[in-house]
Amino acid sequence: MSHRLGGRPAPSTTATSDYPRVLDDGRVEFGVHAPAAGRVRVRPGGASDSALGATPIELVRTADGTWRAGTNPLPPGFYYYWLEIDGVTVNDPGSSTCFGHERCVSMLEVPGPSAQTDYYAEADVPHGEVRRKLHCFTDGLWRRTFVYTPPGYDDDQHRRYPTLYLQHGVGEDESCWSTQGRADLILDNLIAAGAAEPMIVVMADGYADPSLRRVYLTAAWTRELVDRFERQLLTDVLPYVDRHFRTAPQPAHRAIAGLSMGARQSLDIGLANLDTFGWIGSFSAPPLGPIDPAISFRGALAHPAGVDRRLHLLWLGAGSAETRFVRRMNDLGRRLQEIGIAHEAYLVPDGMHEWQTWRACLAQFAQRIFRPPATG
Amino acid sequence: MSHRLGGRPAPSTTATSDYPRVLDDGRVEFGVHAPAAGRVRVRPGGASDSALGATPIELVRTADGTWRAGTNPLPPGFYYYWLEIDGVTVNDPGSSTCFGHERCVSMLEVPGPSAQTDYYAEADVPHGEVRRKLHCFTDGLWRRTFVYTPPGYDDDQHRRYPTLYLQHGVGEDESCWSTQGRADLILDNLIAAGAAEPMIVVMADGYADPSLRRVYLTAAWTRELVDRFERQLLTDVLPYVDRHFRTAPQPAHRAIAGLSMGARQSLDIGLANLDTFGWIGSFSAPPLGPIDPAISFRGALAHPAGVDRRLHLLWLGAGSAETRFVRRMNDLGRRLQEIGIAHEAYLVPDGMHEWQTWRACLAQFAQRIFRPPATG
Numbered sequence: 001m002s003h004r005l006g007g008r009p010a011p012s013t014t015a016t017s018d019y020p021r022v023l024d025d026g027r028v029e030f031g032v033h034a035p036a037a038g039r040v041r042v043r044p045g046g047a048s049d050s051a052l053g054a055t056p057i058e059l060v061r062t063a064d065g066t067w068r069a070g071t072n073p074l075p076p077g078f079y080y081y082w083l084e085i086d087g088v089t090v091n092d093p094g095s096s097t098c099f100g101h102e103r104c105v106s107m108l109e110v111p112g113p114s115a116q117t118d119y120y121a122e123a124d125v126p127h128g129e130v131r132r133k134l135h136c137f138t139d140g141l142w143r144r145t146f147v148y149t150p151p152g153y154d155d156d157q158h159r160r161y162p163t164l165y166l167q168h169g170v171g172e173d174e175s176c177w178s179t180q181g182r183a184d185l186i187l188d189n190l191i192a193a194g195a196a197e198p199m200i201v202v203m204a205d206g207y208a209d210p211s212l213r214r215v216y217l218t219a220a221w222t223r224e225l226v227d228r229f230e231r232q233l234l235t236d237v238l239p240y241v242d243r244h245f246r247t248a249p250q251p252a253h254r255a256i257a258g259l260s261m262g263a264r265q266s267l268d269i270g271l272a273n274l275d276t277f278g279w280i281g282s283f284s285a286p287p288l289g290p291i292d293p294a295i296s297f298r299g300a301l302a303h304p305a306g307v308d309r310r311l312h313l314l315w316l317g318a319g320s321a322e323t324r325f326v327r328r329m330n331d332l333g334r335r336l337q338e339i340g341i342a343h344e345a346y347l348v349p350d351g352m353h354e355w356q357t358w359r360a361c362l363a364q365f366a367q368r369i370f371r372p373p374a375t376g
Numbered sequence: 377m378s379h380r381l382g383g384r385p386a387p388s389t390t391a392t393s394d395y396p397r398v399l400d401d402g403r404v405e406f407g408v409h410a411p412a413a414g415r416v417r418v419r420p421g422g423a424s425d426s427a428l429g430a431t432p433i434e435l436v437r438t439a440d441g442t443w444r445a446g447t448n449p450l451p452p453g454f455y456y457y458w459l460e461i462d463g464v465t466v467n468d469p470g471s472s473t474c475f476g477h478e479r480c481v482s483m484l485e486v487p488g489p490s491a492q493t494d495y496y497a498e499a500d501v502p503h504g505e506v507r508r509k510l511h512c513f514t515d516g517l518w519r520r521t522f523v524y525t526p527p528g529y530d531d532d533q534h535r536r537y538p539t540l541y542l543q544h545g546v547g548e549d550e551s552c553w554s555t556q557g558r559a560d561l562i563l564d565n566l567i568a569a570g571a572a573e574p575m576i577v578v579m580a581d582g583y584a585d586p587s588l589r590r591v592y593l594t595a596a597w598t599r600e601l602v603d604r605f606e607r608q609l610l611t612d613v614l615p616y617v618d619r620h621f622r623t624a625p626q627p628a629h630r631a632i633a634g635l636s637m638g639a640r641q642s643l644d645i646g647l648a649n650l651d652t653f654g655w656i657g658s659f660s661a662p663p664l665g666p667i668d669p670a671i672s673f674r675g676a677l678a679h680p681a682g683v684d685r686r687l688h689l690l691w692l693g694a695g696s697a698e699t700r701f702v703r704r705m706n707d708l709g710r711r712l713q714e715i716g717i718a719h720e721a722y723l724v725p726d727g728m729h730e731w732q733t734w735r736a737c738l739a740q741f742a743q744r745i746f747r748p749p750a751t752g
Contacts, residue, residue: 016478102392104467
């Protein structure tokens with residue numbers, strides 16, 4: 001009755017655990033020892049269109065009290081999930097956790113062919129650093145901000161760097177881009193290949209008020225979320241970063257981008273502050289209803305010629321498989337074209353509303369900012 | 377039948393959760409919504425002498441399906457724990473996790489009177505950084521090392537700093553001293569008060585071979601653990617740090633210290649490498665049997681006069697309430713005195729074998745290194 005373990009533990013599985021494991025064909029096998037439990041399921045933690053699915057996966061009890069289940073082959077990338085044990089949703093004791101969905105959540109990293117995953121892999125190239133900075137904001141709260149500094153940052157004290165402000169999604173925090181997103185590895189690899197300018201990347205908490213984490217997705221909440229973060233970014237984060245890092249503090253050397261909720265913040269805040277940000281990236285911006293230049297983005301599009309002249313790049317990305325978000329991106333793109341604001345659009349092949357899409361968006365966007373457009 | 381919530385969520389409770397919460401008198405109330413579960417317990421994750429106890433705490437089901445239980449008043453500090461739901465040990469969905477016990481584990485931070493906790497609190501003082509460095513070791517594995525740089529490190533490019541190598545305990549990793557241990561805050565506060573020299577603190581993975589995480593506490597394992605980490609520290613970590621940071625690379629400016637398993641490593645490696653480390657700190661070193669200068673610490677004490685002359689400080693600390701560890705410390709202290717090696721000993725009042733003791737040890741030890749002894 002013994003079960004021969006196939007494949008190998010996922011990169012996200014802790015060193016002392018056998019599960020989750022990834023088989024050679026990309027199937028993932030979950031497992032947990034729970035002899036006294038009556039029902040164990042895997043609850044996928046992604047959006048409804050995640051490749052891991054949205055439906056709980058029933059685990060089956062084996063003779064020794066271990067519950068197990070396998071998936072279909074999964075595309076490489078990052079997945080959130082939980083175990084549900086007798087109705088309680090908890091983390092998998094055998095896997096690493098990260099912050100998402102407003103709590104600590106199990107992470108699953110599925111490896112894949114190097115052509116698809118090398119761009120975010122550890123490689124023998126110079127590596128930058130992720131620095132955890134602690135500072136007290138004007139609201140009196142202590143916050144962490146994570147700041148990526150590129151390789152060589154410490155070597156030339158006279159060199160100044162462009163800065164990308166990079167925002168997380170709903171229910172996430174300042175740690176996510178350097179954990180789920182592998183932003184540091186993506187930048188290290190692009191910079192080593194000469195495909196991106198060496199840059200500073202600032203990853204801040206997008207919830208200016210922690211109480212906004214408790215309410216969700218109403219129109220009033222979205223307004224608060226954008227307005228309060230805009231104030232915090234301009235009053236607290238940005239001056240702090242310019243004071244503590246060798247930034248080039250002009251709009252031509254400052255970008256703002258984000259995923260999903262962070263894309264909404266980046267569009268609204270970026271377009272309303274072109275004297276601060278010269279480059280804007282939107283990764284899977286959420287659907288927001290019809291676009292009216294007089295009202296949308298707080299009226300920032302009302303004078304399109306000025307926007308077009310001042311903005312170096314407006315970049316829209318999404319995963320080709322996240323239908324609602326692609327529709328939103330296409331609507332926005334069409335409207336921008338009508339009113340005369342140039343933009344670029346990019347679809348991540350087969351990308352869903354999950355981190356693998358945003359890794360790919362970051363890799364594309366980072367190659368396009370702080371340098372003249374490619375010719376040809 | 378509704379339960380009025382007392383106190384407030386612990387600092388370690390996630391923003392969207394009501395539990396765990398801390399009442400005004402230091403009692404902690406655990407809670408989890410698990411209507412379908414048959415039995416829910418809190419499993420303390422500390423040593424047997426933790427103030428949270430070693431015995432599971434039974435939670436009681438209330439009418440709405442929430443299980444709850446309170447503790448006796450707890451001393452301020454850090455506690456590991458899990459929930460056990462129908463026999464499966466999992467993290468508390470309402471609390472933050474950190475790495476310990478070879479996995480992700482729930483953390484509980486109990487606040488307390490400022491006289492006891494201010495030294496590791498966020499305060500309006502200049503703050504250093506914790507930098508996550510990624511590098512490939514000679515064994516071909518990629519590792520993270522966390523490096524604390526003191527406030528002002530980036531300002532004066534000609535200044536070199538002393539370096540403390542600070543090791544975690546069994547089942548822990550390179551992230552623990554800056555999460556559970558609050559090493560960065562402790563140093564920030566001491567440096568601001570002029571009570572410690574500005575220093576670099578290197579927090580590396582003490583398991584040179586990940587497979588050592590699976591076996592445990594045999595004599596052969598301990599030898600491997602010390603020997604292999606010694607090689608990795610001297611071959612990989614230390615040259616890397618001296619290359620990437622403005623260290624003062626002489627033994628007079630290098631210290632090694634650690635807690636429990638890390639104390640064992642610090643004593644063995646420090647005493648055997650006095651041409652590298654001039655200051656050694658042992659926080660709650662584990663019991664190791666009788667001390668024979670010819671054999672113990674790999675014979676490093678066989679020539680005590682040379683050791684005493686070269687070593688700037690041998691510092692032994694433990695919590696007064698962790699009896700076995702105090703006995704070990706006193707035995708070692710007596711033996712050192714007999715053979716003529718000076719040392720200092722310090723007992724943390726009421727300290728148990730847990731992080732609050734090691735925070736206090738670090739705060740004491742950091743004031744004693746890289747400067748002449750206090751007079752008086």
